[in-house]
Amino acid sequence: MTRPTLSRCPRPATVTVSAQDEHGHVRAVEIADEHPLTLYLDRREVVTLMTLGAAPEELALGYLRNQRLLGSVSEVAAIQVDWSVSAVAVTSRSLADRGVPLWSDEAAATSLARRTVTSGCGQGTLFGDLLESLAPPALPAEARLSEATLMRVLDEARRHDSIYKQAGAVHGCALCTNTPGEAGRILRYVEDVGRHNAVDAIAGWMWLEDIAGTDKIFYTTGRLTSEMVIKCAQIGVPFLVSRSGLTRMGHTLAEDLGLTLIGRCQGRHYLLFTGAQRFDRLEPAAPA
Amino acid sequence: MTRPTLSRCPRPATVTVSAQDEHGHVRAVEIADEHPLTLYLDRREVVTLMTLGAAPEELALGYLRNQRLLGSVSEVAAIQVDWSVSAVAVTSRSLADRGVPLWSDEAAATSLARRTVTSGCGQGTLFGDLLESLAPPALPAEARLSEATLMRVLDEARRHDSIYKQAGAVHGCALCTNTPGEAGRILRYVEDVGRHNAVDAIAGWMWLEDIAGTDKIFYTTGRLTSEMVIKCAQIGVPFLVSRSGLTRMGHTLAEDLGLTLIGRCQGRHYLLFTGAQRFDRLEPAAPA
Numbered sequence: 178m179t180r181p182t183l184s185r186c187p188r189p190a191t192v193t194v195s196a197q198d199e200h201g202h203v204r205a206v207e208i209a210d211e212h213p214l215t216l217y218l219d220r221r222e223v224v225t226l227m228t229l230g231a232a233p234e235e236l237a238l239g240y241l242r243n244q245r246l247l248g249s250v251s252e253v254a255a256i257q258v259d260w261s262v263s264a265v266a267v268t269s270r271s272l273a274d275r276g277v278p279l280w281s282d283e284a285a286a287t288s289l290a291r292r293t294v295t296s297g298c299g300q301g302t303l304f305g306d307l308l309e310s311l312a313p314p315a316l317p318a319e320a321r322l323s324e325a326t327l328m329r330v331l332d333e334a335r336r337h338d339s340i341y342k343q344a345g346a347v348h349g350c351a352l353c354t355n356t357p358g359e360a361g362r363i364l365r366y367v368e369d370v371g372r373h374n375a376v377d378a379i380a381g382w383m384w385l386e387d388i389a390g391t392d393k394i395f396y397t398t399g400r401l402t403s404e405m406v407i408k409c410a411q412i413g414v415p416f417l418v419s420r421s422g423l424t425r426m427g428h429t430l431a432e433d434l435g436l437t438l439i440g441r442c443q444g445r446h447y448l449l450f451t452g453a454q455r456f457d458r459l460e461p462a463a464p465a
Numbered sequence: 466m467t468r469p470t471l472s473r474c475p476r477p478a479t480v481t482v483s484a485q486d487e488h489g490h491v492r493a494v495e496i497a498d499e500h501p502l503t504l505y506l507d508r509r510e511v512v513t514l515m516t517l518g519a520a521p522e523e524l525a526l527g528y529l530r531n532q533r534l535l536g537s538v539s540e541v542a543a544i545q546v547d548w549s550v551s552a553v554a555v556t557s558r559s560l561a562d563r564g565v566p567l568w569s570d571e572a573a574a575t576s577l578a579r580r581t582v583t584s585g586c587g588q589g590t591l592f593g594d595l596l597e598s599l600a601p602p603a604l605p606a607e608a609r610l611s612e613a614t615l616m617r618v619l620d621e622a623r624r625h626d627s628i629y630k631q632a633g634a635v636h637g638c639a640l641c642t643n644t645p646g647e648a649g650r651i652l653r654y655v656e657d658v659g660r661h662n663a664v665d666a667i668a669g670w671m672w673l674e675d676i677a678g679t680d681k682i683f684y685t686t687g688r689l690t691s692e693m694v695i696k697c698a699q700i701g702v703p704f705l706v707s708r709s710g711l712t713r714m715g716h717t718l719a720e721d722l723g724l725t726l727i728g729r730c731q732g733r734h735y736l737l738f739t740g741a742q743r744f745d746r747l748e749p750a751a752p753a
Contacts, residue, residue, distance in 0.1 A: 196736040345710025422633025424499040448484040
């Protein structure tokens with residue numbers, strides 16, 4: 178596989194503003210920065226994302242992947258971010274090699290109309306035949322997660338040096354390995370003002386690094402909504418873990434997709450909502 | 466003012482699912498329910514919202530208000546929710562009284578194209594000339610908030626019997642009075658799976674009850690993003706309070722709009738980010 182040419186243009190994650198605390202003292206406080214970033218595919222405008230800007234190239238690629246606007250990273254020749262015009266330009270191999278844009282006008286209209294804005298923000302949602310139209314790959318039936326690995330994921334996430342600790346107001350997502358010997362280790366941690374963006378950036382990174390999802394665990398600080406479950410299934414990860422709660426649609430989708438959903442993780446506590454057949458507790462259940 | 470005819474169709478907020486805890490015990494756990502609700506104005510489809518369904522009539526009205534698709538509640542004859550078809554039908558007085566839909570085909574196309582999906586979810590955002598196009602009413606320069614009132618708002622919000630405590634995965638918004646004698650009391654508390662929905666439902670309730678925003682305080686459990694700041698300004702409330710953090714765009718917009726923004730409220734701690742001239746501390750600042 179030929180890797181796309183990439184710019185490397187992360188933005189600083191925070192800006193400093195002054196605020197008065199409860200003692201009346203003026204303090205310098207770090208807050209999460211937020212930038213509009215308009216995504217173009219072969220010069221055609223696709224969407225404007227509001228992002229922290231930590232991983233804009235991966236975000237652009239992952240957005241195109243998770244919206245099924247691209248079928249494979251091999252279709253991409255270059256991803257170039259230019260913050261001076263708040264834009265990221267994705268160039269297809271088709272355009273780069275043969276001068277033919279990936280999309281005809283008709284294909285573009287169809288593809289862009291097909292985009293889904295799933296819940297989480299709760300507005301502008303198209304849910305109808307979402308699951309069917311997304312057709313995520315089947316999750317591996319044999320994948321297993323041990324309680325010890327779950328605890329390591331949670332410990333690593335807690336210890337991770339995060340923008341959230343510094344400035345709040347962001348969501349974090351982590352991709353962790355489930356390979357024996359290093360199971361639970363964080364491979365990639367992305368934070369963004371929207372959790373859709375954080376998971377998309379991880380999806381883009383996985384494509385760039387040619388990393389499969391089947392032997393991984395996905396961790397998020399955010400709620401387990403339908404769109405988190407769908408995106409997790411789309412990148413082929415069978416385990417979705419969060420310290421937050423879940424909504425009914427997230428629960429229903431996880432059941433339908435056969436995904437193992439673990440929520441409300443706090444300290445040693447957790448709740449295993451779906452896919453229990455893949456989970457190995459340390460000890461047999463104590464009598465209730 | 467003639468009040469619109471309203472259905473009263475709240476949905477139960479939670480459903481019970483079973484989950485295994487860390488001891489291997491199977492427990493009945495409440496999770497937030499989530500329903501698609503398609504909004505029609507004079508039989509024209511406007512949007513599909515994903516909602517907890519606690520206040521669907523107010524949500525529909527508030528969505529139309531905050532998206533500036535309606536200029537006044539007096540334009541509305543009826544709001545009818547029918548969960549069997551996942552729909553809420555808003556009928557204008559124009560249609561009800563004279564048989565003429567509020568929108569011509571052209572007006573509908575213009576109005577619907579003008580809709581904004583602001584940040585928070587971080588995707589699908591149109592920010593460009595948002596502030597200019599929204600043109601929120603000027604906030605009252607003379608409004609003041611005392612530290613004692615702020616503490617009462619925070620105490621009331623903490624004590625409020627909430628779906629969040631039961632099931633998590635929802636955002637809460639509260640409208641509180643700032644009238645001397647009862648300042649800080651919660652007038653209306655709405656929770657939803659998306660915080661956009663919770664603030665929209667409060668905006669709808671304010672229209673129905675003919676309640677002004679100038680002598681109120683808005684509390685949210687969610688982050689202070691640009692869209693929270695804009696919606697708060699649109700309903701004319703000068704004070705926006707959250708236990709969460711804020712993003713740079715939320716901060717910038719609050720400064721531009723002259724809104725008083727107080728975040729990271731925890732116990733007796735808080736940070737006053739903008740609009741400090743409206744805030745009265747209990748005691749003068751201690752030496753730093």
